[in-house]
Amino acid sequence: MRIAEISTPDRRHGATVAVDSNHSRALSQIESSINSLERHPPTHPLLDSFSSDLKLALAQISQLAPFPNSTKILVWKLSYRLWNVCVDLSNASTAKISEEHAKLRQIAADLLFLTADVEGIPSPAIKAALFFYKTGLIWHDLQKFDSAENCYEKATDLISKIETRSVTDYDEQKLLLDLNLARSRAAWEVSDINLAITLLNRSKHVLFGVAGNYNALASQYLTFGKMLLSKNEVSTVNQSLKLMNEALELCEKGLKVVKRTEETLNLKGIRLKTLRFIAAAHLQGDEFESVLKCVKVLREVGSGADHHPSLSVLAMKAWLGLGRYGEAEKELRGMVLNKGIPEGVWVSAVESYFQAAGTAGVETVKGVFLGLLERCHVSAGAAVRVINRIVGKGVIGGEGTNVRAKVVGELVADERVVALFQGEGAAKERTTMHALLWNCATEFFHSKDCLSSANMFEKAMLYVPHGIENRILRAKGFRVLCLCYLGLLQLDRAEEYINEAERLEPNIASAFLKFKIFLQKKDHNSAIAQVQSMPNCLDFSTDFLSLAAHEAISCRSLDVATASLSQLLNFHFCGKLMQTNEVVVFRTLVTILSQDQANYSDILKHMKRAHARQSEIGSDCFFGTGEVGRREKSWFAANAWNCGVRTGQEKNYELSAEFFRLASELYGIPGDGKSEGSDAMVCKSIILAVSAIIADEKHKNGTLLETEVREAIALLARAGEVLMSTSGPMRKRDDYAADAIIEPNFFFLYTWLACHLHSRLSDTGNQQLLLVKNFATSKSCDPKQLLQIGYEASQGSRFNPEVATCALNACLSSLLASPSPDYQTVAIVLRKLICVSTVCKGEPDDDTIFEMYKQAYRIMIGLKEGEYPIEEAKWLATTAWNRAALPVKMGHVDSGKKWMSLGLELASKYPGMHGYKACMEEYIASFEKFNGQKDSESSAMVS
Numbered sequence: 001m002r003i004a005e006i007s008t009p010d011r012r013h014g015a016t017v018a019v020d021s022n023h024s025r026a027l028s029q030i031e032s033s034i035n036s037l038e039r040h041p042p043t044h045p046l047l048d049s050f051s052s053d054l055k056l057a058l059a060q061i062s063q064l065a066p067f068p069n070s071t072k073i074l075v076w077k078l079s080y081r082l083w084n085v086c087v088d089l090s091n092a093s094t095a096k097i098s099e100e101h102a103k104l105r106q107i108a109a110d111l112l113f114l115t116a117d118v119e120g121i122p123s124p125a126i127k128a129a130l131f132f133y134k135t136g137l138i139w140h141d142l143q144k145f146d147s148a149e150n151c152y153e154k155a156t157d158l159i160s161k162i163e164t165r166s167v168t169d170y171d172e173q174k175l176l177l178d179l180n181l182a183r184s185r186a187a188w189e190v191s192d193i194n195l196a197i198t199l200l201n202r203s204k205h206v207l208f209g210v211a212g213n214y215n216a217l218a219s220q221y222l223t224f225g226k227m228l229l230s231k232n233e234v235s236t237v238n239q240s241l242k243l244m245n246e247a248l249e250l251c252e253k254g255l256k257v258v259k260r261t262e263e264t265l266n267l268k269g270i271r272l273k274t275l276r277f278i279a280a281a282h283l284q285g286d287e288f289e290s291v292l293k294c295v296k297v298l299r300e301v302g303s304g305a306d307h308h309p310s311l312s313v314l315a316m317k318a319w320l321g322l323g324r325y326g327e328a329e330k331e332l333r334g335m336v337l338n339k340g341i342p343e344g345v346w347v348s349a350v351e352s353y354f355q356a357a358g359t360a361g362v363e364t365v366k367g368v369f370l371g372l373l374e375r376c377h378v379s380a381g382a383a384v385r386v387i388n389r390i391v392g393k394g395v396i397g398g399e400g401t402n403v404r405a406k407v408v409g410e411l412v413a414d415e416r417v418v419a420l421f422q423g424e425g426a427a428k429e430r431t432t433m434h435a436l437l438w439n440c441a442t443e444f445f446h447s448k449d450c451l452s453s454a455n456m457f458e459k460a461m462l463y464v465p466h467g468i469e470n471r472i473l474r475a476k477g478f479r480v481l482c483l484c485y486l487g488l489l490q491l492d493r494a495e496e497y498i499n500e501a502e503r504l505e506p507n508i509a510s511a512f513l514k515f516k517i518f519l520q521k522k523d524h525n526s527a528i529a530q531v532q533s534m535p536n537c538l539d540f541s542t543d544f545l546s547l548a549a550h551e552a553i554s555c556r557s558l559d560v561a562t563a564s565l566s567q568l569l570n571f572h573f574c575g576k577l578m579q580t581n582e583v584v585v586f587r588t589l590v591t592i593l594s595q596d597q598a599n600y601s602d603i604l605k606h607m608k609r610a611h612a613r614q615s616e617i618g619s620d621c622f623f624g625t626g627e628v629g630r631r632e633k634s635w636f637a638a639n640a641w642n643c644g645v646r647t648g649q650e651k652n653y654e655l656s657a658e659f660f661r662l663a664s665e666l667y668g669i670p671g672d673g674k675s676e677g678s679d680a681m682v683c684k685s686i687i688l689a690v691s692a693i694i695a696d697e698k699h700k701n702g703t704l705l706e707t708e709v710r711e712a713i714a715l716l717a718r719a720g721e722v723l724m725s726t727s728g729p730m731r732k733r734d735d736y737a738a739d740a741i742i743e744p745n746f747f748f749l750y751t752w753l754a755c756h757l758h759s760r761l762s763d764t765g766n767q768q769l770l771l772v773k774n775f776a777t778s779k780s781c782d783p784k785q786l787l788q789i790g791y792e793a794s795q796g797s798r799f800n801p802e803v804a805t806c807a808l809n810a811c812l813s814s815l816l817a818s819p820s821p822d823y824q825t826v827a828i829v830l831r832k833l834i835c836v837s838t839v840c841k842g843e844p845d846d847d848t849i850f851e852m853y854k855q856a857y858r859i860m861i862g863l864k865e866g867e868y869p870i871e872e873a874k875w876l877a878t879t880a881w882n883r884a885a886l887p888v889k890m891g892h893v894d895s896g897k898k899w900m901s902l903g904l905e906l907a908s909k910y911p912g913m914h915g916y917k918a919c920m921e922e923y924i925a926s927f928e929k930f931n932g933q934k935d936s937e938s939s940a941m942v943s
Helices: 021-038 048-062 069-092 099-114 124-141 145-160 170-189 193-206 211-230 234-257 261-284 288-298 310-321 325-337 343-375 380-391 401-413 415-420 424-446 450-461 468-487 491-504 508-520 524-536 543-554 558-573 582-594 597-617 619-623 626-649 653-667 679-699 706-726 744-758 765-777 783-793 801-816 823-840 847-860 870-882 885-889 893-907 911-929 934-939
Strands: none
Touching: 021 048, 021 069, 048 099, 069 099, 069 124, 099 124, 099 145, 124 145, 124 170, 145 170, 170 193, 170 211, 193 211, 193 234, 211 234, 211 261, 234 261, 261 288, 261 310, 288 310, 310 325, 310 343, 325 343, 343 380, 343 401, 380 401, 380 415, 380 424, 401 415, 401 424, 401 450, 424 450, 424 468, 450 468, 468 491, 468 508, 491 508, 508 524, 508 543, 524 543, 524 558, 543 558, 543 582, 558 582, 558 597, 582 597, 582 619, 582 626, 597 619, 597 626, 597 653, 619 626, 626 653, 626 679, 653 679, 679 706, 679 744, 706 744, 744 765, 744 783, 765 783, 765 801, 783 801, 783 823, 801 823, 823 847, 823 870, 847 870, 847 893, 870 893, 870 911, 885 893, 893 911
């Protein structure tokens, strides 16, 4: 406010009052600055040059003190002009008072302080103190508490010279109190609480029996008490109570002094307010009985009764503190009947009651809330607060979870509650309620309580408008409901929800959930069709195909898993970059198919695709490099081998041959610029593949075509190269690594297969003989295997005497080279050699055959009885004797006599042939006697 200038004979700045020239220059500078300030536009910010120029002039004039009274009057006039121009500028501007403005006010007050003892002006000290008081208030608003305190102290110094009892003017009396209160507030702001309270206590001496002063001081005591109470600290409760009791005492004293009704009402209002806060302080200090006493006083019947809404809350909390929930519930339900209680108050009461009573009070909270809906306007925000309190933080899994969830579900589904959230005005609260219920449902879902989760998600859907802008949110809600009912195995209901979600927002998530439903229903055809349609979704990602495969495996739907992985492979073939490596997809696919033995054909198909794929893009790109790549290649090769073994055991030789041939190719895959495949495994895989081909021919009673035979021979040639490099006659075991050693049986099988196949061709006879010789000279050779080869070559339509003789001779040599020969086998070999030579030669006097018999005789010499098989000895003796028949008939007496003598020698080696020996000796004697008779030849046969 503007302050009227003092009366003076000359109000112009060119006054006739005598002024010292030094004073005049300083005052002129001040006046000049004031003139400039008066011309300053109010809308422009104040320049700091104003305050700096005035401070400089003030410093100059301060040095010229003391002043004559005429100069003092001029200073007062300039001070008032400066103050009033500040007021005008402040009133004309809408901006907050700036620090520069406060500096100008400070200069105006300091000018008066220099001349506070001026004569001719009534109460100059009080007027100067007023300037400092008002300037201090401005500094206080600017949070410059040191500057404010400085102003208040100067004002106090000015007033302290005045006798308080002599002050009779109301404004001056009010200034004395206001100054103390202002100083007290400034001290409080800088946390000098003791000084602040001391200043309040001093203010009791400047009340002057004025109602307004009692009112102001009591309010300040109450304000400080509330501030301490708001800290919510136990240590401050007692001090807060002391301050509020001081306020209450002042109200009581004031009511005894004042007479006017209006003043009385104001003091009574502060008194009731103070009592309410005293009750709150007792509540904070857990003095529940004291709270109830305060409430009782406030509710006393009569003109002074208090019906403030907070009383019910205070009483309810006090009863709760005493554990008397019945009385607390009465207070809470009583609030429903009071339509004047603000929404925030009863919501706070509901929260407090539920916090104390917990789950036991949830039904009461529900009844109170619904009762309030009927009696007064309840906002959507209040409903959110109540629901949030019931739900609580971390309610899932806590005490009374099901009860609280049930009450929440009933409340939010009530039509009256839903109606609160209708319209654009409640959009924010509607979103909050939806989020609250959604989060609660999510917690239930994470705790595997799908039923409660579905219930909450359905209630959350009540708070999603049906407008087109919310279709995505509604679709999301339907999808999570589908998940919940999937967990509950209510598949039809889950399908209804996902169909609705697809209608609102067709996307890959909805398609995948529908796929899960088909899996659960065991509708594999529909599930496969769903997998094939997934790539049509705009937000499709190949990760969903991997997920579909995992889901199908967990449901033991192997055909669906296979379809998912096959679909995923199609994207690999198209060159699309994906997180899952192509080889991993193939490996998973083969693993799945391997779980069903009926899928060998599919396994072979996909393994061939994998092999073709690695040939196309390179081994390192397909399998990977380093140890990872080696493991992947080994896995595929080993699985091809194992499948070959299993199908062979199941007599599915055709598939077995294909698997072993594939295994040979996989084991032979090179890597890192050199062959890392196992040559031994390549060799063995080829041998087993050809073996399976021949076994399949026999199993099906078919005949291989010549082209197929030549193809098998070419395949074996690869194995032969490895065998010759690892099992040659000059090769030592230490010359090659352990993984390159091939079991002897494989060398035999290779030789047998090769001889068998070459025997079918007319142009490969010498090749068979070479194969047998190589096998016979290898360290892998076993006599019994040579015997088997000899048998094979000595019979059937593919009879080859050279091969048979070579094999049998090698077998015989090997047997006889043993320290303890197996004469049973030796005898068999000798008989077979004789038979083969007989078929091949045919002449009875053939020296080769005769030498074979002689060799048998030499072998039997020195053997113990029974060591050489008796039956074989009989056979040798009888066949040798019988061979003499033809020469005898032909008149070749010497040849016949030679064979008869050999038969007799063989028969004499075994006691069991004495009868034969006697007949033979008798016949020889007769033959020699009658060797000239031609007809004696016909009787030479031994029956």
